[in-house]
Amino acid sequence: MNWDDIVAAMFGGLPDYWEILALVSNSVVAGAVLGLVGGLIGVFVMQRDMAFAVHGISELSFAGAAAALLIGVDVVTGSIVGSLIAAALIGWLGARARERNSIIGVLMPFGLGLGILFLSLYSGRSANRFSLLTGQIVSVQSAQLGWLIAIGAFVLIALLLMWRPLRFDSLDPQSAAARGVPTTAVSLGFMLLLGLIVAVAVHIIGALLVMALLVTPAAAAMRIASGPVAVPVLAAVFGVVSAVGGILLAIAGTLPVSPYITTISFLIYIVCRVSGSRRGRVVRAPSRR
Amino acid sequence: MSDAPADPPPTPLRIEGAALRRDGRDLWSGLDLEAAPGELIAVLGPSGSGKTTLLRAILGLEPLSAGTVTALGEPVRRRGNRRIGYVPQQRPLPRETALRGRDLVALGVDGHRFGLPFPRRGDRARIDALVDAVGASAFADRPAGTLSGGEQQRLRIGQALADNPGLLLCDEPLTSLDLANQRAVVGLIDRHRRTTGAAVLLVTHDINPVLNTVDRILYLANGRFTLGTPDEVLDSRVLTDLYGAPVFVLRAGDRLVVVGAPDAEDSHHHHHHDGDLHDDAGAHA
Numbered sequence: 001m002n003w004d005d006i007v008a009a010m011f012g013g014l015p016d017y018w019e020i021l022a023l024v025s026n027s028v029v030a031g032a033v034l035g036l037v038g039g040l041i042g043v044f045v046m047q048r049d050m051a052f053a054v055h056g057i058s059e060l061s062f063a064g065a066a067a068a069l070l071i072g073v074d075v076v077t078g079s080i081v082g083s084l085i086a087a088a089l090i091g092w093l094g095a096r097a098r099e100r101n102s103i104i105g106v107l108m109p110f111g112l113g114l115g116i117l118f119l120s121l122y123s124g125r126s127a128n129r130f131s132l133l134t135g136q137i138v139s140v141q142s143a144q145l146g147w148l149i150a151i152g153a154f155v156l157i158a159l160l161l162m163w164r165p166l167r168f169d170s171l172d173p174q175s176a177a178a179r180g181v182p183t184t185a186v187s188l189g190f191m192l193l194l195g196l197i198v199a200v201a202v203h204i205i206g207a208l209l210v211m212a213l214l215v216t217p218a219a220a221a222m223r224i225a226s227g228p229v230a231v232p233v234l235a236a237v238f239g240v241v242s243a244v245g246g247i248l249l250a251i252a253g254t255l256p257v258s259p260y261i262t263t264i265s266f267l268i269y270i271v272c273r274v275s276g277s278r279r280g281r282v283v284r285a286p287s288r289r
Numbered sequence: 290m291s292d293a294p295a296d297p298p299p300t301p302l303r304i305e306g307a308a309l310r311r312d313g314r315d316l317w318s319g320l321d322l323e324a325a326p327g328e329l330i331a332v333l334g335p336s337g338s339g340k341t342t343l344l345r346a347i348l349g350l351e352p353l354s355a356g357t358v359t360a361l362g363e364p365v366r367r368r369g370n371r372r373i374g375y376v377p378q379q380r381p382l383p384r385e386t387a388l389r390g391r392d393l394v395a396l397g398v399d400g401h402r403f404g405l406p407f408p409r410r411g412d413r414a415r416i417d418a419l420v421d422a423v424g425a426s427a428f429a430d431r432p433a434g435t436l437s438g439g440e441q442q443r444l445r446i447g448q449a450l451a452d453n454p455g456l457l458l459c460d461e462p463l464t465s466l467d468l469a470n471q472r473a474v475v476g477l478i479d480r481h482r483r484t485t486g487a488a489v490l491l492v493t494h495d496i497n498p499v500l501n502t503v504d505r506i507l508y509l510a511n512g513r514f515t516l517g518t519p520d521e522v523l524d525s526r527v528l529t530d531l532y533g534a535p536v537f538v539l540r541a542g543d544r545l546v547v548v549g550a551p552d553a554e555d556s557h558h559h560h561h562h563d564g565d566l567h568d569d570a571g572a573h574a
Contacts, residue, residue, distance in 0.1 A: 046387070047386075047387065160405055161404060161405065162403055163405075163406040164399055164400055164401070164402050164403070165400065165401060165402070165403055167400065168396050168400030168401065171382075171386070171388060174375075174377040174378075175375060175397075175400075175445075175448065175449075176396075176400060176401070177348075177350055177368060177369055178348045178350065178370070178373070178375040178377070179371050179397070179400065179401045180367070180369030180370065180371055180401055181400065221387075222385050222387050223385070226389055226433070226434075227392075228387070228388065228389075228392050228395070231387040
């Protein structure tokens with residue numbers, strides 16, 4: 001592959017850019033919703049130390065989608081079923097962080113292996129196959145896109161309604177319980193929402209890359225802010241910029257969407273990390289007595 | 290359900306015939322305790338003696354094996370009670386916690402509310418007043434993870450005082466604080482009970498920082514308990530009787546040292562944060 005090929009792969013679609021954009025406008029909306037919700041829920045994923053759980057859920061979600069592909073039912077439904085089974089198992093068996101990590105470590109390769117088995121048994125269109133692992137939002141059918149957007153909206157509303165008790169439970173579960181927060185219900189509710197949004201993310205960015213929208217934006221935001229409004233707002237902005245920016249860049253050429261999304265979200269993280277550590281030095285200095 | 294606060298106020302805390310049995314062993318039984326308004330009771334005892342569980346039972350978070358608890362005039366039934374202030378054992382917050390100091394206090398004001406997270410009228414003033422009351426205004430806007438242990442503990446007490454509780458439960462609130470911060474935290478707790486008439490139950494492994502502040506001591510050990518004033522409980526004969534082994538209470542200036550108390554009865558209940566009286570006290574000798 002020479003330089004011209006690379007340029008063609010990246011920018012070959014530029015002459016028809018606006019027509020392509022019109023065709024994928026629903027994908028852009030789905031990406032924006034996922035970026036927004038992923039950034040917000042990521043704040044809690046970080047606070048509850050559940051980044052690894054996100055990865056575990058996404059592999060089982062992938063297995064569910066692959067199974068659905070194989071038996072010929074709706075792929076989105078399949079990924080949701082897989083996600084929710086994983087989220088329920090992790091929520092039920094892994095109350096403590098250490099137990100949780102070992103359960104996820106056991107579930108993850110099993111889910112991934114199962115998914116690969118289903119995919120290799122599947123004889124349909126091969127374009128569908130690996131898009132579940134590495135994502136290809138622009139190839140998702142519009143009926144399914146509608147579902148993905150609706151699920152994202154549902155997760156967003158539910159997350160906002162349980163925002164404060166969830167925050168309390170994430171930061172200090174003992175005090176939260178003492179003040180009457182139904183901590184078990186809040187935790188299970190969070191796992192349910194996390195499972196749903198992971199299933200959405202599997203279709204948009206791919207099971208292997210889900211963390212780029214569910215963990216990285218929030219991790220970046222927490223590097224440069226600490227306010228209760230600033231962190232989620234920044235995380236949501238970073239998520240939307242990564243997801244929408246990735247899709248807008250990708251349709252200029254023939255390369256897949258996911259590498260663009262992961263690269264943008266990674267670059268945002270790097271910038272935040274560098275400027276956060278500068279700021280950290282300034283903040284820390286006066287606290288030394 | 291009680292409606293408007295009765296006059297005179299209900300007894301902050303009444304425990305009748307309480308027993309705690311874990312893994313087939315009695316940690317204590319037959320515990321009767323009535324805390325008067327404004328009374329500060331220290332709970333002492335080796336690790337694994339059920340001190341934290343006693344506080345959690347008062348909050349309705351853990352069941353007692355027997356007996357009843359009446360807190361602020363109401364029998365404890367459901368999980369959690371916002372009329373009781375609770376300062377759980379401290380875990381230092383991770384550095385990158387997405388939280389400023391004042392947000393720690395704010396959790397006590399609105400952390401339990403479901404619904405869209407918009408502040409209610411008056412929340413801000415309430416949070417400001419609490420931050421001010423615990424002397425945290427100077428550092429309340431800094432990231433909570435960067436605050437010192439003493440600063441975090443003040444804010445956590447601010448959180449516990451959010452609903453002006455008539456009963457305050459503090460679990461090892463002084464652990465890992467330096468002397469100045471210990472005094473400051475004891476001062477905050479003491480002021481709250483003096484100004485509002487709240488009763489305080491304070492679990493501690495070192496009695497010295499609160500020796501001049503406590504009214505009574507509940508000493509849990511050896512499957513039994515002793516309840517009385519500091520002079521009655523912190524006595525070689527009384528503790529020897531409680532432990533069933535020779536224990537000496539020594540006075541060094543204005544400090545007390547308990548020597549020879551057997552270690553926690555069951556090592557598998559040993560929590561690293563729940564140090565035992567004699568180890569720590571011995572270090573002061």
